[in-house]
Amino acid sequence: MKKERSYRDSVHFIGRFWILGALAMLIAVPVAICVYYSAWPPFGGVLKGFLSVAPIFWTVGVIEVFTYVPMLGTGGSYLGFVTGNLSNLKVPCALNAMDRANVKACSDEGEVISTIAIATSSLVTTVIIAAGVLLLAQIEPFLESPVMQPAFDNILPALFGALGVVFVSKNWKIAMAPLVFMIVLFLLVPSLASSVGILVPVGALIAIGVARILYKKNIL
Amino acid sequence: MEIGKGKNGMEFNSNSGFMYVVVTIVIVFVLLQSIVFLAKAWKRGKELGMDKQVLRKAVGSSAVFTIAPAVAILLGVIALSKALGFPLPWLRLSVIGSLTYETTAAAAAANAVGSSLSQQIKDPTIFSTIAWVMTLGIIPGLVLVPVLGKRIESGVSKIQTKDSKWGEVFLNGLFLGMISAFLGVVFARVREGLTGWIPVFVMLASALLMLICGLIRKLAKAKWIEEYALPISLLGGMALSIPITTLVQSLVG
Numbered sequence: 298m299k300k301e302r303s304y305r306d307s308v309h310f311i312g313r314f315w316i317l318g319a320l321a322m323l324i325a326v327p328v329a330i331c332v333y334y335s336a337w338p339p340f341g342g343v344l345k346g347f348l349s350v351a352p353i354f355w356t357v358g359v360i361e362v363f364t365y366v367p368m369l370g371t372g373g374s375y376l377g378f379v380t381g382n383l384s385n386l387k388v389p390c391a392l393n394a395m396d397r398a399n400v401k402a403c404s405d406e407g408e409v410i411s412t413i414a415i416a417t418s419s420l421v422t423t424v425i426i427a428a429g430v431l432l433l434a435q436i437e438p439f440l441e442s443p444v445m446q447p448a449f450d451n452i453l454p455a456l457f458g459a460l461g462v463v464f465v466s467k468n469w470k471i472a473m474a475p476l477v478f479m480i481v482l483f484l485l486v487p488s489l490a491s492s493v494g495i496l497v498p499v500g501a502l503i504a505i506g507v508a509r510i511l512y513k514k515n516i517l
Numbered sequence: 518m519e520i521g522k523g524k525n526g527m528e529f530n531s532n533s534g535f536m537y538v539v540v541t542i543v544i545v546f547v548l549l550q551s552i553v554f555l556a557k558a559w560k561r562g563k564e565l566g567m568d569k570q571v572l573r574k575a576v577g578s579s580a581v582f583t584i585a586p587a588v589a590i591l592l593g594v595i596a597l598s599k600a601l602g603f604p605l606p607w608l609r610l611s612v613i614g615s616l617t618y619e620t621t622a623a624a625a626a627a628n629a630v631g632s633s634l635s636q637q638i639k640d641p642t643i644f645s646t647i648a649w650v651m652t653l654g655i656i657p658g659l660v661l662v663p664v665l666g667k668r669i670e671s672g673v674s675k676i677q678t679k680d681s682k683w684g685e686v687f688l689n690g691l692f693l694g695m696i697s698a699f700l701g702v703v704f705a706r707v708r709e710g711l712t713g714w715i716p717v718f719v720m721l722a723s724a725l726l727m728l729i730c731g732l733i734r735k736l737a738k739a740k741w742i743e744e745y746a747l748p749i750s751l752l753g754g755m756a757l758s759i760p761i762t763t764l765v766q767s768l769v770g
Contacts (some may be wrong), residue, residue, distance in 0.1 A: 300560065300564065300636060304561060305624060307706075308557070309666065309667055311552040311553070311557070312663070312666075313555070314553075314635070314714055316555060316659055316662055316663050317659075317663060318546065319546065319547060319550070319612070319613075319659065320656070320660070322543045322546055322589060323543065323612070323652055323655075323659075324652060325611065326539055326540070326543060326605075326608065326648065326652065327645055327649045327652050329537070329539050330536075330641070330644065331645045334529050334530070334641040334645070336641035336642045336644070336645045337642075337645065338630070338642050338645045338646035338649060339630070339642070339646070342626075342629050342630040342646045343629075343646055343650060343653075344631035345629035345630075346622075346627075346630070346646060346649075346650035346722060347623040347626075347650050347653050348765075349628070350547060350621065350622045350625045350626075350650060350654045351654060352654070352657070354621075354622065354654045355654070355656075356654065358655065358656075358657030358658045358661070359657050359661060360663060361656055361675070362657070362661040362662055362666075363665075364555070364694070364695060365670060366662065366666055366669045366670065367673045367688060367691060368688070368691060368695075371666065372554050372557065372558055374555045374662055374666055375663075376550060376660045377553070378613070378658040378659060379547060379550060379612065379659070380547060380550075380551065380611075380612060381610075381611075381613035381614070381615055382590060382614070382615045382616065383615065383616070384534070384695070384699065385616060385617075386583065386586040386587070386590075386617060389582075389747075390579050390582050390583060392692060393578065393579075393582060393747045394575045394578060394579050395543070395663065396577070397574065397578055397744055398571050398575055401685060401688070402692075403670075403673055403674065403677065403684075403688060403689050404563060404622040405565055406562070406567060407559075408558075409559075409561050409562040409565065409567060409572070410562075410572075410575050412555070412557070412558035413555060413558045413559065413562070413576060413579070414575055415554075415579075416551040416552070416554050416555035417555065417575070417576045417579040417580050417583070418579050418580075418583040419547070419548075419551040419578075420551050420552070420555075420715065421580045421582055421583040421584065422586075422587040422590060422611060423522055423544060423547070423551075423587060423611050425583075425587040425590075426587065426590060426591050426607060426610065426611050428592060429588070429591040429594070429595075429668070430591075430603055430607060431730075433595070433675045437595065439751075440588070440591070440592055440595065441592075441595070441692060444759060447715070447761070447762035448756065448758050448759055449534075449577055449589050449755070449759040449768075450758070451715065451719040451754070451755060451758040452585065452751075452755060453699060453702070453703070453716075453723075454588045454703045454719045454720035454723065454749070454754070454759065455719050455720070455723040455751050455753075455754030455755045456586070456751050456754075457696060457700050457703070458697040458720035458721065458722070458723035458724040458750070459723045459724060459727040459747055459750035459751055459754065460696060461696055461700050461720075461724060461749065462724045462727040462728060462750075463727065463747075464689075464692055464693060464696055465693070465696070468689050468691075468693060469666055471686070471689060471690055472693045472696075472697065475693060475694055475698075476693075476701070477670075478701075479691055479697045479700065479701025479702075480700070480701050482705050482764050483701045483702055483703075483704045483705040484540045484590050484704055484705075484707060484708065486664040487708060489705070490706075491617075492692065492703035493625075493698055493699060493701075493702045496524065496698045497694060497695045497698045498694065499698070500693070500694035500695065500696075500697045500698040500701075501690060501691050501693075501695065502692035502694070504689075504693040504697065505687060505691065505693045505716040506596075507690075508687065508689070508690040509644070509683075512558045512682075512686055514684055517686060
């Protein structure tokens with residue numbers, strides 16, 4: 298138990314170093330562009346652009362921290378939040394890997410598997426994008442052909458359909474209420490689709506609330 | 518000031534060697550982080566006495582699973598490259614960013630300075646405005662994880678030590694909350710008529726493939742399929758979306 302604490306602490310330590318390093322480098326990029334091209338932007342322009350994205354994306358950013366940190370574990374969080382594409386790639390990838398390895402999130406083994414899954418996924422993503430940019434001339438006609446469009450338009454339904462079978466079938470008693478709620482909600486207010494990130498904690502609260510009731514009644 | 522040049526007259530090109538160098542440095546930094554964390558987790562797994570085979574399988578299935586979403590991200594890079602060149606979208610989509618976020622942020626920023634993403638950005642000031650807005654929009658995660666990560670974790674572990682069974686149920690609730698939100702979105706276009714059902718059909722096709730994988734595993738005792746069931750269903754669902762779309766469109770006429 299003591300050893301566990303020291304392992305997580307060491308991940309927190311190096312994680313902070315890497316995540317703050319990444320933050321500094323990311324900010325250095327626009328600074329470098331401005332300095333090199335002597336092109337400091339008008340403050341008003343940046344503010345106006347920022348105000349049009351911040352209300353949604355800062356909210357989603359805060360929500361993601363609270364919902365994904367418990368799922369991804371310590372190492373997975375420090376790496377996942379730096380490498381991005383959480384809900385469309387890293388979180389499903391980590392959940393699937395933990396499920397396949399038959400380990401629980403937040404356990405010692407879950408921590409290991411989640412970190413390995415996210416690190417592998419980040420490396421593969423970087424390699425694919427690099428290869429794609431280099432080989433663009435060859436693959437662009439294929440990727441952008443109208444025939445292929447439906448496949449890329451439907452990546453999220455295909456991803457969550459498969460993932461849903463795994464997790465819903467295992468916990469269908471907990472899953473029913475949030476699932477019905479979300480389907481009805483999106484049928485009634487389709488425009489919410491663009492802010493699905495904000496609805497993740499709503500679904501989680503419903504699921505956890507229902508789970509608590511069922512658990513207390515010993516139905517789970 | 519002449520458009521296309523900075524104040525010092527330096528020619529601006531969003532695909533310049535300078536841009537590639539800057540972006541490569543950051544991407545290499547993030548690659549290093551992935552390698553360091555992978556090595557650390559691997560070592561920890563061995564310490565815990567986990568089977569090497571299990572760790573290897575986690576690498577294999579994660580790598581295969583990543584291919585299709587990564588190609589979708591590549592498409593995002595290509596789409597944004599028409600206005601912003603390759604380096605900036607490349608950076609923003611392989612580090613921190615996400616497909617939905619980056620396009621929205623770039624479009625909002627361009628709009629704020631009276632430009633748009635419909636053509637190549639040649640003015641370095643407009644370009645730097647877009648770069649700043651894209652960067653500022655993703656700061657919360659990077660600041661909050663180091664600040665709150667430990668506290669959130671100790672909150673969860675408190676729940677788990679108090680009642681380990683409830684701790685497990687609690688985490689399952691969290692997963693299902695996320696999954697149900699993303700499954701709900703699939704129904705958002707249903708009211709547009711039959712074409713709005715396409716995502717629902719694709720979701721069902723992919724779910725069916727997942728069930729078939731489970732069946733094959735049971736009936737043929739093909740344990741290997743377990744590792745690749747998710748990538749198979751994902752790619753299969755995406756592939757089936759092509760005939761599904763064609764069929765629906767021919768029905769709608």
